[in-house]
Structures are given as C-alpha cells and as structure tokens.
Amino acid sequence: MASDWRPTATVTALRERALIVSTLRAFFEARGSLEVETPHLVASPGVDAHLDAPSVALDGRTLYLATSPEYAMKRLLAAGSGAIHQLGAAFRAGERGRLHEPQFTMLEWYEPGADDAGCMDTTEALVRAAASVHDGKLRFGGEESDASVGGPAFARTTFRDAFSAVTGTDPLHPDTGRLGRLLRAAGVRTESACSSEELIDLTLGAVVQPELGLDVPVFVTDWPADRAGLARLRPGRDRDGAIAAARFELYACGVELCNGYHELSDPLEQRARIEQENALRRAMDKVPYPVDEQFLAALEAGLPDCAGNALGIDRLVTLVLGLDSIGASRTFLAGC
Amino acid sequence: MAVLQHTDLRKGVKIELDGQPFLIIDSDFVKPGKGQAFTRCRVKNYLNGNTIERTIKSNEKIDKADIESTTCQYLYADGEYFHFMDGTTYDQYRFTEENVGECVKWLAENIEYNVLFWNGRALSVEAPNHVELEITQCDPGVAGNTAQGATKPATLSTGAIVNVPLFVNENDWIRVDTRTGDYTERVKK
Numbered sequence: 001m002a003s004d005w006r007p008t009a010t011v012t013a014l015r016e017r018a019l020i021v022s023t024l025r026a027f028f029e030a031r032g033s034l035e036v037e038t039p040h041l042v043a044s045p046g047v048d049a050h051l052d053a054p055s056v057a058l059d060g061r062t063l064y065l066a067t068s069p070e071y072a073m074k075r076l077l078a079a080g081s082g083a084i085h086q087l088g089a090a091f092r093a094g095e096r097g098r099l100h101e102p103q104f105t106m107l108e109w110y111e112p113g114a115d116d117a118g119c120m121d122t123t124e125a126l127v128r129a130a131a132s133v134h135d136g137k138l139r140f141g142g143e144e145s146d147a148s149v150g151g152p153a154f155a156r157t158t159f160r161d162a163f164s165a166v167t168g169t170d171p172l173h174p175d176t177g178r179l180g181r182l183l184r185a186a187g188v189r190t191e192s193a194c195s196s197e198e199l200i201d202l203t204l205g206a207v208v209q210p211e212l213g214l215d216v217p218v219f220v221t222d223w224p225a226d227r228a229g230l231a232r233l234r235p236g237r238d239r240d241g242a243i244a245a246a247r248f249e250l251y252a253c254g255v256e257l258c259n260g261y262h263e264l265s266d267p268l269e270q271r272a273r274i275e276q277e278n279a280l281r282r283a284m285d286k287v288p289y290p291v292d293e294q295f296l297a298a299l300e301a302g303l304p305d306c307a308g309n310a311l312g313i314d315r316l317v318t319l320v321l322g323l324d325s326i327g328a329s330r331t332f333l334a335g336c
Numbered sequence: 337m338a339v340l341q342h343t344d345l346r347k348g349v350k351i352e353l354d355g356q357p358f359l360i361i362d363s364d365f366v367k368p369g370k371g372q373a374f375t376r377c378r379v380k381n382y383l384n385g386n387t388i389e390r391t392i393k394s395n396e397k398i399d400k401a402d403i404e405s406t407t408c409q410y411l412y413a414d415g416e417y418f419h420f421m422d423g424t425t426y427d428q429y430r431f432t433e434e435n436v437g438e439c440v441k442w443l444a445e446n447i448e449y450n451v452l453f454w455n456g457r458a459l460s461v462e463a464p465n466h467v468e469l470e471i472t473q474c475d476p477g478v479a480g481n482t483a484q485g486a487t488k489p490a491t492l493s494t495g496a497i498v499n500v501p502l503f504v505n506e507n508d509w510i511r512v513d514t515r516t517g518d519y520t521e522r523v524k525k
Binding site for chain 2: 191
C-alpha cells in the first residue's frame with residue numbers, strides 16, 4: 001500500500017536500538033578494537049551453497065551486495081589491523097520472514113589470539129551489555145532467557161548433544177523414521193520427500209532450534225565438519241571418529257543470534273571449501289560465485305590466528321526489547 | 337499457470353496444493369545455521385475451509401491458484417442454489433451451500449459480496465467486513481439492569497444470532513462485523 005508510509009519500528013524502539021548500538025561500540029572501544037568499514041559492493045560475495053547475494057550492475061560489471069564482510073575483514077587482519085569490528089548492512093537474496101530481512105545489520109568482529117572458546121566469552125559479555133540497556137532479559141515468542149549482568153552463565157553444548165537431547169537421535173547417524181515422526185508432530189509436511197540432509201535441516205529449524213536457549217542463552221558448539229562454514233576443523237576426533245569444526249552459534253528463546261569461528265587460515269583448505277560450495281551451487285542450479293583471489297592471497301600472506309563472530313543486530317535488539325519480529329527493530333523493511 | 341518461488345509465499349497469496357486451491361493465512365521463513373531454507377505456511381483450503389500447515393523447500397516451485405473475484409449482489413436462494421448477479425454485467429451465478437459456507441449467515445438482498453471463481457468454476461462467497469441487517473427477534477432489555485457491557489442475544493433476518501447491548505430492540509437495524517460476528521452499532525434505516 002502506497003499510503004503505508006510509517007516506519008515498522010516505534011520511535012521508542014529506535015531510541016533503545018540506538019542505545020544498544022552505542023553500548024556495543026563502547027564495548028569494543030574499551031577492548032581496543034578498531035572500527036572499520038568495508039565495501040558492501042563486492043566482486044565476490046561469500047561463497048556458500050545456501051546464501052544468495054543480490055547482484056548489482058555497476059559500470060559494466062556485475063558486483064554483489066556482500067552477504068557478510070568476512071573476506072574483506074580478513075584481508076585487513078592479514079594486513080596487520082589487529083582486533084577489528086564492523087557494524088553494517090549485510091544482504092541475503094530470498095530471505096524474508098519474522099527473523100529474516102534481505103538487508104539486515106550485522107556486527108562482525110575478529111579477535112587475534114583468541115580461539116572459539118575465547119570468542120564465546122566475548123560474545124557472552126557483549127550480549128549481557130546489550131541486554132542491560134533494557135531489563136537484562138531476552139524475550140521472543142512467549143519465551144524468556146536470562147542475559148542479565150551477574151545472571152547465570154550461558155550454557156555450552158555441542159551440536160550433536162543439542163540435537164540428540166531434543167530429538168533422541170544422533171544427527172550423524174539419524175533414525176530418519178523418528179525425525180519424520182517428530183516433524184509431523186511439529187506440523188511439518190513437505191510437498192516432496194526429503195533427502196537425509198534436508199531432514200536434518202528441517203528438524204534443526206522446526207524442532208531443535210525452538211527448544212534452544214529457553215531459560216538462559218546457549219552456545220551450540222562443535223558443528224559437524226560438513227557444516228564448518230569458515231571454521232577450522234578440530235585437530236582431534238570426536239568420540240566415534242567424527243571430525244568437528246570450531247564453530248559456534250548462540251541461541252536465545254529459540255532464535256539464532258550469531259555464528260562464530262576459530263577462523264580457518266589455511267589457504268589451500270579455504271580454496272577447496274570455496275570450490276566445494278560452488279559445486280553444490282551448480283548442483284542446485286544456482287550461479288557459482290567468483291573466487292575471491294585477493295582474499296585467498298591474504299591467507300597466503302598469513303592470517304593471524306584469530307576467532308571471529310557475526311551477530312545479527314536486528315535480532316539482538318528484537319530480543320532485548322521483546323519485539324515480535326525484526327521488522328519492529330528496524331526503521332523500514334527493504335524495498336517497502 | 338503461474339509458478340511461484342518460495343519468496344512469493346506470503347500471507348494472502350493463493351496457491352494450489354494437491355490439485356486444490358488454498359489461501360496462505362500466515363507464512364514464516366526458517367533457515368537453520370548454514371542449511372537449506374524452508375517456508376512454513378498455514379494454508380486454508382477454499383473447498384472445505386480446513387486450515388493445514390505445509391512446509392515448502394526453497395528449491396520447490398508452487399503453482400499459483402487461478403482465482404478471480406468479482407462483486408455480486410445476492411438475489412435469492414431456491415433451496416438448492418444461492419443466486420448472485422454481477423451488477424455491472426448482469427451476469428448471474430449460482431453457488432451451492434458448500435460454496436457459500438459460513439457466509440450464509442450474512443446473506444441478504446442488495447448487499448454486495450465478493451464471489452470467487454477457481455479456473456472459471458464457482459468457488460466461494462466472501463461477505464463484506466461489515467453488513468447492516470434487521471433484528472427479527474430479541475427480548476426487551478430488562479429494566480434496571482444497568483451493568484456496563486451487559487448484552488442479550490438477537491436473531492437477525494438472516495438467521496444469525498448476535499449479542500447486542502440491552503438498548504437494542506426488535507426491528508432495529510444493526511451493523512455487524514462479519515469477521516468476528518460482533519455487533520458494531522445501531523443504524524437508522
């Protein structure tokens with residue numbers, strides 16, 4: 001409706017959002033981190049089978065709106081920036097919903113010398129600082145999770161344990177009949193039959209995630225190697241020989257708030273993963289993305305040992321203020 | 337037939353599933369960490385009124401339901417069919433009781449309804465959000481009962497029963513919200 005000109009957020013929510021953002025900036029400043037801005041318009045967006053970047057025609061070239069500033073920030077790290085953080089727009093084509101927007105605001109930071117456990121400590125302190133702007137509680141969908149300063153420690157659990165605890169079956173060796181029954185009980189009925197990977201994704205999204213972080217926020221750690229993203233793999237093997245990635249996500253009230261890694265720094269392994277994701281994209285009839293040779297050259301030159309995290313600011317504000325969708329935390333919806 | 341992508345699956349969009357027409361009541365996008373995306377939809381079947389949930393994978397294509405609507409006046413019922421007329425073209429259409437569904441409670445002459453056709457076949461009838469109808473039966477208000485918000489049941493000319501304030505009487509005309517079945521106000525006729 002053309003007459004529907006009003007913002008999707010209240011002015012009160014926008015004031016509190018601004019307070020949260022300034023609190024986060026102060027948090028990083030106090031830790032000596034450098035705020036940076038990298039271009040949103042990039043020649044190569046993050047290469048991920050399930051992330052689609054909007055493309056933009058610019059001066060006769062095809063550029064993309066970055067799905068995350070990860071490649072550029074790692075080039076800064078390799079150039080000796082030290083700890084850096086960035087607050088800015090990130091873009092995802094085909095994503096819109098209560099917790100998704102094609103343009104959203106991402107806080108991404110890197111801590112040289114830290115591993116994933118250290119980065120989780122930082123994340124926990126940061127989320128408490130943001131929640132203290134309101135009443136220390138995170139709320140969504142009728143659930144409440146305690147993130148108050150001095151409140152209980154955030155929980156930490158591996159992906160396998162979190163999945164098994166909710167479903168009663170190991171995600172690496174799933175009882176697919178059981179997953180099918182759980183999905184039907186959750187009201188999920190798909191149009192066509194699911195592959196076992198789709199069954200895991202669906203169960204994760206519709207059955208497991210809604211149960212995560214209901215009383216206190218929970219870090220889900222040690223994701224399977226085939227869901228490593230840009231995390232390094234753990235040197236040791238899991239209890240039955242499986243390899244886990246040094247990747248974590250934070251959940252509160254069933255909502256995923258961030259995705260962090262002990263960063264992969266091996267350029268050969270990184271190139272292989274990019275090519276693998278592009279192969280998956282081709283198999284799904286999606287366009288492959290250009291390989292970012294400058295990013296790979298930066299890894300060749302040497303990425304300092306570091307951990308990094310990307311946190312959705314709109315979701316964090318939504319939970320801190322107890323709003324019902326991320327639209328209520330942003331001024332306007334993209335394209336509306 | 338138009339084919340929809342999962343991003344088109346929003347509230348109010350009409351789709352075909354299992355060869356039947358559905359209206360999307362609500363939808364949400366679910367994307368587990370680094371995994372494939374899904375759109376969970378609550379959909380209402382136009383044929384039987386049932387609401388079910390369906391989950392569409394991001395790589396699936398869904399057919400758009402070819403549903404057209406036009407505004408018609410209600411003419412009369414003959415015991416088998418309900419007859420409507422397009423006031424512009426004077427075309428007449430007949431709908432079964434199943435097609436009319438819940439809307440039967442609000443059917444009165446000279447009110448304009450939204451009638452829907454699916455692939456050219458009569459599908460359903462939607463009442464306007466508000467209709468004005470006459471009360472044909474209701475008890476007088478009890479004298480002395482001045483409790484705020486006290487109501488009594490009233491039967492309308494269409495047979496619908498609506499709770500009305502005590503000051504409203506038989507043969508009064510009232511405005512009713514058809515979405516909730518609630519009394520809105522008394523109107524002069």
